[in-house]
Amino acid sequence: MSSPYISNTDADRQAMLEATGVASAADLFFEIPESHRDPDLDLPAPLSEFELIRELRELSLQNASLDDYACFLGAGSYNHYIPSVVRHVTGRSEFYTSYTPYQAEISQGTLQTTYDFQSMVCHLTGMDVANAGMYDGSTALAEAALMACRLTRRSNVVVLDTVSPIYRDVIAHYMRPQGIGMSVLSPDSLAVTDADACVIAQYPDFYGRINSLSSCADAAHEAKALLVVSADPVALAMFKSPGDYGADIVVGEGQTIGSPTTFGGPYVGLFAAKTRHLRQMPGRIVGKTTDDQGREGYVLTLQTREQHIRRQTATSNICTSEALVALASTAYLTAVGPQGLAHVARLCYHKAHYAASQIAELPGYSLPLEGPFFREFVVQCPRPPSEINAALLDSQIIGGLNISDSIPNGMLLCTTETNTRDQIDRLVDALKDLA
Amino acid sequence: MSSPYISNTDADRQAMLEATGVASAADLFFEIPESHRDPDLDLPAPLSEFELIRELRELSLQNASLDDYACFLGAGSYNHYIPSVVRHVTGRSEFYTSYTPYQAEISQGTLQTTYDFQSMVCHLTGMDVANAGMYDGSTALAEAALMACRLTRRSNVVVLDTVSPIYRDVIAHYMRPQGIGMSVLSPDSLAVTDADACVIAQYPDFYGRINSLSSCADAAHEAKALLVVSADPVALAMFKSPGDYGADIVVGEGQTIGSPTTFGGPYVGLFAAKTRHLRQMPGRIVGKTTDDQGREGYVLTLQTREQHIRRQTATSNICTSEALVALASTAYLTAVGPQGLAHVARLCYHKAHYAASQIAELPGYSLPLEGPFFREFVVQCPRPPSEINAALLDSQIIGGLNISDSIPNGMLLCTTETNTRDQIDRLVDALKDLA
Amino acid sequence: MTDTTPTQPNRPTLMDLDSPGARGTTLPELDVPASDLPDDGLLRGDLDIPEIGELGLVRYFTGLSKLNFGIDTGFYPLGSCTMKYNPKWHEEVARLPGFANIHPLQSPESAQGALAIMYGLQDLLAEITGARAVSLAPLAGAHGEMAGLLMIRAYHEEHGEGETRKKVLIPDTAHGTNAASAKMCGYEVVTAPSDPHGNLDVEALKELAGPETAGLMLTLPSTLGLFNPRILDICNAIHDAGALVYGDGANLNAILGRVRFGDLGFDVVHSNLHKTFSTPHGGGGPGAGPVCAADSLADYLPAPVVYRDDSGSGPQYRLGRPAKSIGKISAFHCNFGVVLRAYAYIRLLGARGMRDISENAVLNANYLSTRLQEDYLLPHKRTCMHEAVFSASRQKALGVRALDISKRLMDYGFHPPTMYFPQVVPEALMIEPTECESKRTIDAFVDAMKAIARESETDPDLVNTAPHTTPVSRLDEAQAARHPDLHW
Amino acid sequence: MTDTTPTQPNRPTLMDLDSPGARGTTLPELDVPASDLPDDGLLRGDLDIPEIGELGLVRYFTGLSKLNFGIDTGFYPLGSCTMKYNPKWHEEVARLPGFANIHPLQSPESAQGALAIMYGLQDLLAEITGARAVSLAPLAGAHGEMAGLLMIRAYHEEHGEGETRKKVLIPDTAHGTNAASAKMCGYEVVTAPSDPHGNLDVEALKELAGPETAGLMLTLPSTLGLFNPRILDICNAIHDAGALVYGDGANLNAILGRVRFGDLGFDVVHSNLHKTFSTPHGGGGPGAGPVCAADSLADYLPAPVVYRDDSGSGPQYRLGRPAKSIGKISAFHCNFGVVLRAYAYIRLLGARGMRDISENAVLNANYLSTRLQEDYLLPHKRTCMHEAVFSASRQKALGVRALDISKRLMDYGFHPPTMYFPQVVPEALMIEPTECESKRTIDAFVDAMKAIARESETDPDLVNTAPHTTPVSRLDEAQAARHPDLHW
Numbered sequence A, B: 001m002s003s004p005y006i007s008n009t010d011a012d013r014q015a016m017l018e019a020t021g022v023a024s025a026a027d028l029f030f031e032i033p034e035s036h037r038d039p040d041l042d043l044p045a046p047l048s049e050f051e052l053i054r055e056l057r058e059l060s061l062q063n064a065s066l067d068d069y070a071c072f073l074g075a076g077s078y079n080h081y082i083p084s085v086v087r088h089v090t091g092r093s094e095f096y097t098s099y100t101p102y103q104a105e106i107s108q109g110t111l112q113t114t115y116d117f118q119s120m121v122c123h124l125t126g127m128d129v130a131n132a133g134m135y136d137g138s139t140a141l142a143e144a145a146l147m148a149c150r151l152t153r154r155s156n157v158v159v160l161d162t163v164s165p166i167y168r169d170v171i172a173h174y175m176r177p178q179g180i181g182m183s184v185l186s187p188d189s190l191a192v193t194d195a196d197a198c199v200i201a202q203y204p205d206f207y208g209r210i211n212s213l214s215s216c217a218d219a220a221h222e223a224k225a226l227l228v229v230s231a232d233p234v235a236l237a238m239f240k241s242p243g244d245y246g247a248d249i250v251v252g253e254g255q256t257i258g259s260p261t262t263f264g265g266p267y268v269g270l271f272a273a274k275t276r277h278l279r280q281m282p283g284r285i286v287g288k289t290t291d292d293q294g295r296e297g298y299v300l301t302l303q304t305r306e307q308h309i310r311r312q313t314a315t316s317n318i319c320t321s322e323a324l325v326a327l328a329s330t331a332y333l334t335a336v337g338p339q340g341l342a343h344v345a346r347l348c349y350h351k352a353h354y355a356a357s358q359i360a361e362l363p364g365y366s367l368p369l370e371g372p373f374f375r376e377f378v379v380q381c382p383r384p385p386s387e388i389n390a391a392l393l394d395s396q397i398i399g400g401l402n403i404s405d406s407i408p409n410g411m412l413l414c415t416t417e418t419n420t421r422d423q424i425d426r427l428v429d430a431l432k433d434l435a
Numbered sequence C, D: 001m002t003d004t005t006p007t008q009p010n011r012p013t014l015m016d017l018d019s020p021g022a023r024g025t026t027l028p029e030l031d032v033p034a035s036d037l038p039d040d041g042l043l044r045g046d047l048d049i050p051e052i053g054e055l056g057l058v059r060y061f062t063g064l065s066k067l068n069f070g071i072d073t074g075f076y077p078l079g080s081c082t083m084k085y086n087p088k089w090h091e092e093v094a095r096l097p098g099f100a101n102i103h104p105l106q107s108p109e110s111a112q113g114a115l116a117i118m119y120g121l122q123d124l125l126a127e128i129t130g131a132r133a134v135s136l137a138p139l140a141g142a143h144g145e146m147a148g149l150l151m152i153r154a155y156h157e158e159h160g161e162g163e164t165r166k167k168v169l170i171p172d173t174a175h176g177t178n179a180a181s182a183k184m185c186g187y188e189v190v191t192a193p194s195d196p197h198g199n200l201d202v203e204a205l206k207e208l209a210g211p212e213t214a215g216l217m218l219t220l221p222s223t224l225g226l227f228n229p230r231i232l233d234i235c236n237a238i239h240d241a242g243a244l245v246y247g248d249g250a251n252l253n254a255i256l257g258r259v260r261f262g263d264l265g266f267d268v269v270h271s272n273l274h275k276t277f278s279t280p281h282g283g284g285g286p287g288a289g290p291v292c293a294a295d296s297l298a299d300y301l302p303a304p305v306v307y308r309d310d311s312g313s314g315p316q317y318r319l320g321r322p323a324k325s326i327g328k329i330s331a332f333h334c335n336f337g338v339v340l341r342a343y344a345y346i347r348l349l350g351a352r353g354m355r356d357i358s359e360n361a362v363l364n365a366n367y368l369s370t371r372l373q374e375d376y377l378l379p380h381k382r383t384c385m386h387e388a389v390f391s392a393s394r395q396k397a398l399g400v401r402a403l404d405i406s407k408r409l410m411d412y413g414f415h416p417p418t419m420y421f422p423q424v425v426p427e428a429l430m431i432e433p434t435e436c437e438s439k440r441t442i443d444a445f446v447d448a449m450k451a452i453a454r455e456s457e458t459d460p461d462l463v464n465t466a467p468h469t470t471p472v473s474r475l476d477e478a479q480a481a482r483h484p485d486l487h488w
């Protein structure tokens, strides 16, 4: 008996073999070198759906889920509440079982929602045009750097040292093979030359701080370099957009607006730019047009930028991206709306400040950084954060990111609207006990 | 700000009030006696989706779920595995957000699947016709008794004492107001008179035993009474159908084929009969027909039996029933297919026999009843079952039904394909320790 | 224009897809020793249901789902049915293992969370309807009617009048279940007439009520969508006759937070959770019809009722049986999955939310009614509650019936209203927009209705042969009834 | 026939539904003291995205979903895309809180279940592809290509040939991503030609390979759906030139359990989990493109790789970095949700299941190809693997292009094949039925293709103006590109 995912019956197979004029299915593989044909695969014995769900559920219970643990970890992945309607939308199987919408007439669902996605990304970032999404925030940023190099025909990028070290790492791996240099500078000593394609900033920065991007923009633009910003979309409901500061390319991590943290993926990279840069954008783009009867509809457009047409002269190699995650973002933003997103942002802000002020009062703990922050902040701990986090875990708390390598005993803590006051108070109490 | 379930904005409301010529919405309620108008409702303060999901999830964790506990409880509600596709089907919102399919042209989904449901019920029970479902197995049985009285114009029903006491209770409450008598007899001393409308048997019986229905059928039919059988649909994949024995009306609990135990409901009553009894059937019935272009389609039919047309002369008062649960059954039966259902039945059978034979060997435990059984069996325990069950619960085991009232220290145990050998062995070990 | 659609064969039935040997899922293998099977004579031969692979199954049912019109598809103004939005998070909560996978007979200690929710909903409904006590046992509205009437019956028996009070008064506008339920409870139905304003005629009622009357079944607001301003007189009249008042709460949506049945003198009322409290209709169920009783009938409620005991360290919940309970009316406790959703709904909205519902539901209906009166006859020109009952009698004169208008609405993308009910209104079109719909949607619907009114004048045939855009057009119901084809 | 469909306005955009003040969900209130806001100059003004109630949201997206054709809708023979059934239980498992709601940076101790699954899939893929080690890091096929080429690059650098080996050989049939990935990795692309049988021309390849060659990117079976019988010669030739062989495993479905890349001499291969291992395509992702390396390249795999430590009481899993790793190519570990589904899929099917897949996929393709050859030109008349690439050149002669045939298939209820790829076949129609489809479905598709071949002769206009039954007909792509309208 074959698997439920195969629909042919034995009789079907027999009839097809006869029609095909082949004695047995094995004969269809005759071109495979005999020496290597039909290896014995040493795989675990097959199991039924029931047994596997049971097994996987047990594995899932070995993970500390953010439903059960109070989580104060952020650093690029944020535990925001996702309204149930979002899962209803992404759970429509017409959405999740379809391919990239090459055939527009029967893909208007994906196409129109992608157009909505692009629209929202434009409005959030304050940019003119946006694409359908990239793999994640970090690769979007790396691709933005490459795009800046193409646009400026320069081959060095300046990355602020307040950009996430994880993202900096990814950028480096994307630059090197194309022979592009990368300088890491402090925003306080930012010097941009005419060899530099762009200045890359993070907003809010890796440490959670929110600062004006004006000086970065000025420094970049004076050198005729571009300003590339990696921005958090939730923060953009509360703070000026990078577009307001004159950014040329804005990217971001779309996980924070509608997708679960799910151990790091699938996420989606947001990607937006000024109109004049449109034809150097990577990724898919959906445009609105009309059919031969004058009805409005949507298509993939500007495909001559893409690998399937341009091959090695394409703006990127990206093909399959993260459409379903982008759809989740679109549904999320629709559900919360502009007021709701601003409300979420304010909850993050006030909770972070409440938590920070409580922790700052604990003996042994301090806030080493100054200036306004959004939902993350750095705490200097009286002991190595690794020890503290291990102890917190026993109290069902997932502590902040250990950033001792950049700030001694530094911990990057994060709060979102999902952290109740009770959770914050529990954290503060636990930290007190660990002083 | 009003709730997300209200779509009007303040501006909408204002415009509608103006168009309607009413100063304020409160004025629309002027006909309500002022003395009682606008009570202060003392309800808990509203909460957000996020907060309520959290609260309800916590309540759910206060229940011993059969995912976490080994369950040996049956007695009318059975923990069978439900393939994920079933939830995919019932999760299609076109199915669950639609009303009873009065408007056939835009309800073919519900109508065709109901026709499939009826077809499957006919085949399972071995009957000619089936309806779209009743509230649950017990009310289906009670309605079958009423139907038998209408058909025979008699006003007493004979219920075997091997019918579930829960079901007997429900039948009694349905008979009494219409002045119908009810005699409870043992199958061994079954005497049917010409005052009796029907004999009501359960198959397998309440104690899990599977016996030929021939003698019941003969006794009933000799007195020109009907044979009404409450049958378990999973057992029907393995054992002769009531139709094979000449039953006139067959009902059953549809929960066992595709719906979770969910604390007792929603379930669905299966209801089938011989063709000649069709026009006395309660409930909705779907029939196949053609449209004015000759295309096949489905409609609610024989509605002149029903309350919305016949009012007090209808065959029942039932209106809203359990369509979605019937859909789950249809999807379940399609998923497992005839072979799969028979396989499930065999797993139940062999596991029950394995468990029974292991328990029978424990000192102090015995099997008081004889004869073949399906997935349930009675164990006589050395101590009150209530004590045993309390102890089992501490070992994450939900024991069997306490039936001490009919069999001293009797416990009705049940196994299904979801009980792994390991669970059964754990049960046996635990019982041993409790001897 | 040539016909460009390739001819489609009839939709396959499930049986047409039968592929012997295919299977639609995987199942575990036997992991215990096999036992002997019983006597062959007991065993079954073939079972003739189809065998289909999992993909075929998914496509079949997914495809059929698309032939259905649901609330998620569009406006569903089906009068008396309160087709409101079904919040998605309810579906997720209902699937939590601690709710979906608990057994009705497991011990109360191991089901405190579920019992807390049942208790909680009893409490909320008591507050909303002004009742003394509530039982969640009835599995639908009609089941609630039966429960309520059995309570009334038990009450009269207890008071020695069981044999004499054999009649139940039911208004001519009442839903069919009312009469059918009365019959199931052994009562004789006496029809109480409406007055020209659409109200139950109080004077006529007084005439009818007497020592043989067990009770009155009254829908409030009525199925005409009207609130009877003499409701207090009615309850008094019935009580004066020694009878009790049963409330059909199917239309509770209109008066949520505005007035309570208990305060008006109703002895018992059922609520349709699948209407007022947003639980999905499911294409015809599941529903739930909890009964809410005043002091007079609280002791008679069906079992189970959940009780709370605060004597221990925390609250403990248990299933119990009121003193003079009419007993159990189904195998287990209640449609728990439905109860859970209704509980979730009320908790999210609170008291303010209840009033928002009635405000918007009633305002929507009155606005719709105002706009539609130009083109359709409104027999009872009054402020309505949650729904407006129009008559297509003007169109009938042109040869277009309520049925035809209903079918034509489908071409405009709307679900039709309820038709031909209540029976007292000829060519009735009973329109209930609910609070969930926006002015924008109602305007679009009114525009469509107006366009159809136009079409009825200019091209009645177009309307009379509608729908033209649905997967099937009008189906031959006579053939279906004459030659029943009820299964494959 | 008069036009009976009421004229429908354009579908509203999301912005058209904007209802200021409406909200699509509820959110918790602030439960801590509010702090001062930062300087006004930092704060944002308006955010111009629409406000919509929850019902409007649900209707909008549900309605749009119905305009999409998915696998669950019908046959989706999109060549090279392996559109197979996506098991429903995977979706449920992926939503378990212990998988969906875990943070990528939480400590490994608190994520052992997730790491065990990643480790498990690495292991399964290594066995299936015959690899030494696997990294799940790449987030799609093209990302895997990039990772693989960066590994090759690092290898040559390590061996002192980083500066000299600057060319990558890519067959003329290759997918566009191959060439684009090579470019992203700083390589020059050299195109390797096919021979008349559709195989990569081995002699020509030998000519091209040399000391400047970093590697060959080879799709096996090729995008023509053909298995190159000289595959061993090819790998040898490349290795002899000091270069490495990259395998594009997008078509692995054809040879599951039949032959392993590693055994044939491939140094690294990526697998598209969203093709071969049934994870949903999602309308264009997410996917995952794990790279599976032979001994030669195992040390260069991207980070992270999960390692298992059995020294303690039970196995312990940790995230690590191979000795000479090319490092991280995205922010976190992998597309875990995709990895989980692929793991579930392989575990359900086992080794026998892998072979069932290739058997049915290849048999289906050959059967389809046999039946279609009467009416359509098959340029390479050979036993094919999982897909058959036809040419519509006969129809082209009648004025009907591959595009037109594709559009007309929609009217018959099918998704079109991949068109115009591979570019070496004029008017290409690349048809991949997958193992999931039944003979019944394939027959229906073939019948439709034959009917279209007929129509192309008798009524080419009908085909050339197709589709006729879709919500929109052919859209003006030139207009879209010339006047980009990219947002509301």
Ligand SMILES: Cc1ncc(COP(=O)(O)O)c(C=O)c1O
Binding pocket: B318, B319, B320, B321, C080, C081, C140, C141, C142, C143, C175, C177, C178, C219, C223, C248, C250, C251, C272, C287, C288, C289
């Ligand atoms: C006024 C009224 N009463 C009673 C009922 C019966 O409720 P149910 O269908 O839940 O049995 C309905 C529903 O159709 C109704 O509209």
Ligand SMILES: Cc1ncc(COP(=O)(O)O)c(C=O)c1O
Binding pocket: A318, A319, A320, A321, D080, D081, D140, D141, D142, D143, D175, D177, D178, D219, D223, D248, D250, D251, D272, D287, D288, D289
């Ligand atoms: C042969 C081949 N190679 C590579 C790819 C690229 O894979 P992905 O789309 O996952 O980046 C594809 C998919 O379109 C393909 O078909």
